[in-house]
Amino acid sequence: MNIGILGSGDVGQALGKGFVDRGYLVRIGSRTPDDEKLAGWLASNPSNSTGTFDDTAAFGEIIVIAVKGSAVEDVINMANPENLAGKILIDVTNPLDFSTNPPGISIWGGESLAEKIQNAVPDAKVVKCWNTVPNSLMVDPQVAGSKPSMLICGNDANAKSTVKGILEDFGYDDVIDVGDIVGARYLETQVALWVRISMARGTYKHAFRDLAE
DSSP: OOOEEEEOOOHHHHHHHHHHHHEEEEEESSTTOOGGGGGHHHSSSTOEEEEEEEEHHHHHHHEEOOOOOOGHOOOOOOHHHHHHHSSSEEEOOEEEESSSSSSSSSSSSSSOOHHHHHSSSTTSSEEEOSSTTTTGGGSSOOBTTOOOOOOEEEEOOOHHHHEEEEEEETTTTEEEEEGGGHHHHHHHHHHHHHHHHHHHOOSSSOOOOOOOO
């Protein structure tokens, strides 16, 4: 299966390697696909590719969007919404506001980024996922002998089932479906708390685990 990843930063590259290691063909999309920052990723992942957002969205059977929250609207437009229609679109973005210290959330009490994406591409099957862990824990997650829970949400039950299977293949043993795409409001605001805990602990390698009887 072909995976198109919109975003060439640390998150996109980490997830790209995770998919490659599990037998998927991956194309990473960027404004500058020939940039040398992707040369190392390509060298380590032969048979895969980079491209523009447009051709990456056309290539992928499943799409991952992994860009800064402030870039989401532009990237969706550059990817061409027609290329995303009917596809599972895994949204890893967060609306972080870096004008404050610590960073806060730029969206309060309104639509989440995931809802904005779903509204921009109504025929896509948007699933919010992976946004509550750092890139170091997105694949084969382990923290102090335990694994974080992974929270997901979206409107399409079959799409969420597919994403849950991918997560389990990536090493997660506790995937929690919190409901429709409106649930992304809570997943995205959770990240502001994660940032504050990071500052208190002095490490970004931490994550949440839900404990239940």
